[in-house]
Amino acid sequence: MTLSFTMIRQSGRVCAGALLLACLMLASGAAQAQMTGPEGRVYDVRTERESYTARFQPGGAYQDDRPRTGRWHFDGRTLCMLIAAAGPQAPEYEVCTPWRDIEIGESYDSRYWTAHGAPARITRIQ
Template sequence: MTLFYRVIRQSGRACAWALASACLMLACNAAQAQMTGPEGRVYDVRTEQERYTARFQPGGAYLDDRPRTGRWQFDGRTLCMLIAAAGPQAPEYEVCTPWRDLEIGESYESRYWTAQGGPAHITRIQ
């Protein structure tokens, strides 16, 4: 009976260890997915005033085809973009938006992508 009890007890520990490991891996994968952010992605942005393609380069460089450049930062929850001045008519501005992880082709509406807080339609295209 003692041998049987030891086998059951060890099997129970092994099962508990396997279950805990699986849960940890799932949590890590979910956190990793959340932390992906915009790096390497391209978005079509439509506002009331303009339409442009925004590119989030590795290392924090921002480019779009208006043409504007800048920097971006992502903390796992919030994307902040500092868009450089493009002359006196288009000054530098910074916007921060709660992160929305989109698949290619998915869209959403936001008021966080424009300097004035106007509506913008954001579609991930790459």
């Protein structure tokens, strides 16, 4: 009787340990997905005034086809973009937005991607 109780008790520990490990792996996978950020991705950005393609190069370089360049930084939750000046009519600006991880072809509306908070439609294209 003692032997079967010991096996059940040990079996319960093994199951609890396996369950805990599975939960940790799922949490780690979710954290990794969240941490992916924009690196290597391309987005179509459309506002009332303009439309352009934004590219987030590895290492933090930003480039779009307006043409503007700059730097980006992602802390795991927030994406910040410092867009360089393109002459007196288009000064340097910085915008920060809560990160939204979307799949290719998905879109969302945001006021955080433009210099003056204008509405923009963001679509991931790559």
